[in-house]
Amino acid sequence: MTFKDFYQFAAPTRVISGRELIASTGFEFAKEGAERVLVVTDRVIRDTGLVEKVEGGVADGGLEVVGVFDDVPQDSDTAVVMRCAEQAKDQGADSLLAVGGGSVIDTTKGANVVFSHGGTIPEWEGVFGLPRERDGMGRPLRLAPLGAIPTTAGTGSEASPVAVIKDSERGIKFVILDFPLAPDLAILDPESTATLPAPIAAATGMDALTHAIEGVTSTEWSPHGDAYALHAIRLIRDSLERAVADASDEEARGNMLVAANLAIAPTGFGATGITHSMSHPCGARYGVPHGVANAINLPPVIEFNAVASEEVADQFGGAAELLGVDARGGGEQVGRALADHVRELRARLGLPGRLSEVGVPEQGIPQLAEDAMGEGSTLVNPREPTADDFVELFHKAL
Amino acid sequence: MAYFKDAQDVYDTLGKLFVDLAEDEELAPKFRKANTIVRYEYRQPESTITVRLQEGQPGDVDFGESGMEPEVVMSMEADTAHRFWLGQVNVTVALARGQIKAKGPVAKILKLVPLTKPVFPRYKAQLEAQGRSDLIEA
Numbered sequence: 001m002t003f004k005d006f007y008q009f010a011a012p013t014r015v016i017s018g019r020e021l022i023a024s025t026g027f028e029f030a031k032e033g034a035e036r037v038l039v040v041t042d043r044v045i046r047d048t049g050l051v052e053k054v055e056g057g058v059a060d061g062g063l064e065v066v067g068v069f070d071d072v073p074q075d076s077d078t079a080v081v082m083r084c085a086e087q088a089k090d091q092g093a094d095s096l097l098a099v100g101g102g103s104v105i106d107t108t109k110g111a112n113v114v115f116s117h118g119g120t121i122p123e124w125e126g127v128f129g130l131p132r133e134r135d136g137m138g139r140p141l142r143l144a145p146l147g148a149i150p151t152t153a154g155t156g157s158e159a160s161p162v163a164v165i166k167d168s169e170r171g172i173k174f175v176i177l178d179f180p181l182a183p184d185l186a187i188l189d190p191e192s193t194a195t196l197p198a199p200i201a202a203a204t205g206m207d208a209l210t211h212a213i214e215g216v217t218s219t220e221w222s223p224h225g226d227a228y229a230l231h232a233i234r235l236i237r238d239s240l241e242r243a244v245a246d247a248s249d250e251e252a253r254g255n256m257l258v259a260a261n262l263a264i265a266p267t268g269f270g271a272t273g274i275t276h277s278m279s280h281p282c283g284a285r286y287g288v289p290h291g292v293a294n295a296i297n298l299p300p301v302i303e304f305n306a307v308a309s310e311e312v313a314d315q316f317g318g319a320a321e322l323l324g325v326d327a328r329g330g331g332e333q334v335g336r337a338l339a340d341h342v343r344e345l346r347a348r349l350g351l352p353g354r355l356s357e358v359g360v361p362e363q364g365i366p367q368l369a370e371d372a373m374g375e376g377s378t379l380v381n382p383r384e385p386t387a388d389d390f391v392e393l394f395h396k397a398l
Numbered sequence: 399m400a401y402f403k404d405a406q407d408v409y410d411t412l413g414k415l416f417v418d419l420a421e422d423e424e425l426a427p428k429f430r431k432a433n434t435i436v437r438y439e440y441r442q443p444e445s446t447i448t449v450r451l452q453e454g455q456p457g458d459v460d461f462g463e464s465g466m467e468p469e470v471v472m473s474m475e476a477d478t479a480h481r482f483w484l485g486q487v488n489v490t491v492a493l494a495r496g497q498i499k500a501k502g503p504v505a506k507i508l509k510l511v512p513l514t515k516p517v518f519p520r521y522k523a524q525l526e527a528q529g530r531s532d533l534i535e536a
Contacts, residue, residue, distance in 0.1 A: 005491075128494075379512075
């Protein structure tokens, strides 16, 4: 097995996982230095009653809930981030607690940067650009304590050092990536996904599977990342369909939360691939939900990538074996078998199988291909794609 | 010890490469598709190169202070920039290690990375023509 010239790995988020943990949110968050907490969520989650339980859990731990910001839309943007940061300041918060899916958690991460370091959120766009000691070359300056209770099992944002935020003025989504962005605490309790609708559970679960498969096949794969992602694949294999089929299956929902949390580990440090390069512009231009886009784009990308080299074929083979797929033969056979397995899984989950079903028009493909070429994930894909390759891949997914 | 002795040394070598690329009939239009203004802030020695990569605009390259407002700022040691243009730096690794820091819409610049490969031998040839084999062997 290759000894890599370089990789780095960190898992800075303290994860607690189990049942009935919501009630001890305050007890756990206090260990991260929180005292006066602003809870950040959306109205849909608030209406489920979960936020009320979280507030009770915070108070039970002797902390104060200074306010609830429940104004995060499904596709949050810079204006929401700024309002959230302002509310945190106005209400005298010293910490933020996200209760929601990827949009809520990323909004909270962005708000925390502005709350802690000032400025406007677009000013912080970039990679490893948060303030540091020693004139920017030393230890990163701390952000306010941040906790996260994910209510979907997919993005893994509760444990990643990345925030993706929409800038409506510029018509783009931008990325902030730096170690301090990773939440200090993630609470994985199946109670938080009890009301998750099946189609969203399915789509977000496929997002987690995409993270795991791309995590172990990217040029930025690492042994540490593999340890996380390969176990995530096992959990997804055993739990995703159960969690989607039966919302009362607490064990399956709990394991999917753990799977999503594990699967993000390599992705959070850049081990990703062109499924993401294709899915991001599908979301930005046509509003295709990220998990749905990944579920559609992943199979053709697997077939494209698996023939990159023997080593890459082996990496796909390892993932395929864990999913119970016959992974014998060369890259082409492994790729086809794994891609077919993903297509069948997607169909069993009731997800759309083609981009044309979710509003992507054929005439949009040249622009989507150009957008995909400009995605950071393209640089770390195991096989270097051309713009023509992307056109072909989008046609296959259409 | 740093490869370049002062800012002028950076401008005479790396800077000249940027000027030549801005005038290249084949590559310049591809780079300008990025549609941005990039400022490269180098350390050791302190030096700054600002480049306009905008479709339909002249390929301006400024050394030192510039009136162009950058959208993307890439900061690194001048040595890292030099080794990049010799094809010796993996950008994703350099970003991950913090050897290159990027502020702004980084994707616009990452998109250009595959286009830079044909430039590596050109930079080497330029240094040879300038009698700077010391920089090639460094």
